Amino acid sequence: MKLDPLFCDNMIFAENKPIRVFGVGDNDVKVSFNGNTKTVKSKDGKWLAELPAQKAGGPYELEISSGDFNKVIKNVYVGQVYLIAGQSNAEFRLCESDEPETGYTSDELLRNYFVCRPWIPEDVFKPGDGWRLAEKDAVGQWSAIGYLAGRALRRETGKAIGTISCYQGASVIESWMPAEETVKFGLKENELMIDHTYPEYAAWNKGGIIYDKMLSKLFPFSLSGVIWYQGESDTTEAEGAVYDKELCRLMQIMRQGFADPELYFAIIQIADFDGRKEYDPQGWISIQNAQEKAVKADPHSSLVISRDVCESTGIHPTKKTELSERAAKVFL
Numbered sequence: 001m002k003l004d005p006l007f008c009d010n011m012i013f014a015e016n017k018p019i020r021v022f023g024v025g026d027n028d029v030k031v032s033f034n035g036n037t038k039t040v041k042s043k044d045g046k047w048l049a050e051l052p053a054q055k056a057g058g059p060y061e062l063e064i065s066s067g068d069f070n071k072v073i074k075n076v077y078v079g080q081v082y083l084i085a086g087q088s089n090a091e092f093r094l095c096e097s098d099e100p101e102t103g104y105t106s107d108e109l110l111r112n113y114f115v116c117r118p119w120i121p122e123d124v125f126k127p128g129d130g131w132r133l134a135e136k137d138a139v140g141q142w143s144a145i146g147y148l149a150g151r152a153l154r155r156e157t158g159k160a161i162g163t164i165s166c167y168q169g170a171s172v173i174e175s176w177m178p179a180e181e182t183v184k185f186g187l188k189e190n191e192l193m194i195d196h197t198y199p200e201y202a203a204w205n206k207g208g209i210i211y212d213k214m215l216s217k218l219f220p221f222s223l224s225g226v227i228w229y230q231g232e233s234d235t236t237e238a239e240g241a242v243y244d245k246e247l248c249r250l251m252q253i254m255r256q257g258f259a260d261p262e263l264y265f266a267i268i269q270i271a272d273f274d275g276r277k278e279y280d281p282q283g284w285i286s287i288q289n290a291q292e293k294a295v296k297a298d299p300h301s302s303l304v305i306s307r308d309v310c311e312s313t314g315i316h317p318t319k320k321t322e323l324s325e326r327a328a329k330v331f332l
Contacts, residue, residue, distance in 0.1 A: 001025030001066040005116075006221060009074050010131040011062075012111055012162030014081040017222035017260070019051040021064065029066040033076075048220070054078045056159045077109065079160030080153060081223050082331070084146040085176075085215070086230035088169030089268070089316060094147050095140030097320040109159075110134040110150050112142055115166040115214050119203035131162065143167070145229060145268075148324030156332055164223075166214055170201045172233045173246050176215060177253055179208030185246055191238035193283070205233075211253075219257035225331045226254060229268040231287045232315055235276065240286020247294040251301060265301040266330040267291055271310040271317050302330040
């Protein structure tokens with residue numbers, strides 16, 4: 001019997017959402033958490049135990065047993081958990097932002113879990129690091145959006161806040177969806193931005209790669225919400241004409257995977273970029289418009305405007321603090 005790596009010391013469950021614990025194995029599995037116990041049978045070598053939703057609180061212990069296997073996971077809290085997903089502006093590190101180091105603080109109730117990127121074996125953080133407690137000497141390597149939004153949510157709610165880092169720079173939206181979904185949008189290879197076929201990005205930029213290797217590995221863990229920051233690698237005019245449909249479909253796919261039909265999304269609109277003329281000027285604008293259109297079509301999402309708080313001189317704006325706080329406000 002083997003637990004999914006998500007389930008380890010210091011983890012956080014989302015309040016008011018089903019407590020789902022899962023892994024692989026062939027025996028019956030017993031899961032106990034905060035006065036609730038569930039025994040389940042494995043199916044096709046996998047198992048999933050769902051316990052009732054809980055109010056915010058902790059610390060608690062989570063116990064899992066199966067045959068000779070017994071594991072007690074300690075220092076577990078119930079609070080809020082947010083998926084930070086997208087490409088390089090989601091990945092952009094706090095130390096690269098203009099947030100002063102005086103703003104880096106240690107907080108044992110702000111925690112981050114990093115999803116494995118199999119094509120980057122020497123990544124800064126790995127799933128084996130577990131849920132990392134915020135330490136002022138280490139958070140500079142966290143996602144700026146993740147840390148700063150998490151800090152704002154901690155300040156406003158007083159609850160334990162967990163972020164799950166699941167991102168990849170230069171990733172196209174098609175790689176975040178199952179491969180069979182990507183053909184439905186009718187784009188031809190000559191209509192795609194170069195990031196789709198650039199050799200350096202080939203490890204993750206084929207239809208379904210990130211979905212298979214990263215995103216779906218988290219299903220069906222319960223989340224409080226998703227912060228999505230992506231689009232810079234899909235900026236041709238042809239892509240912009242369908243990106244709203246792709247984004248709406250991706251939100252549906254995530255809701256199905258996380259077993260939460262009302263899972264809420266904060267969609268960060270890509271910032272203005274003076275260098276967009278290098279690619280397709282109208283394409284960049286069309287992605288911004290498509291993100292706005294997708295949010296209007298989806299009742300469980302909000303648009304986070306970036307153009308008035310982020311500089312436009314680079315594709316990676318360093319001004320992330322106010323933008324992150326705007327993303328946090330979506331969930332407040």
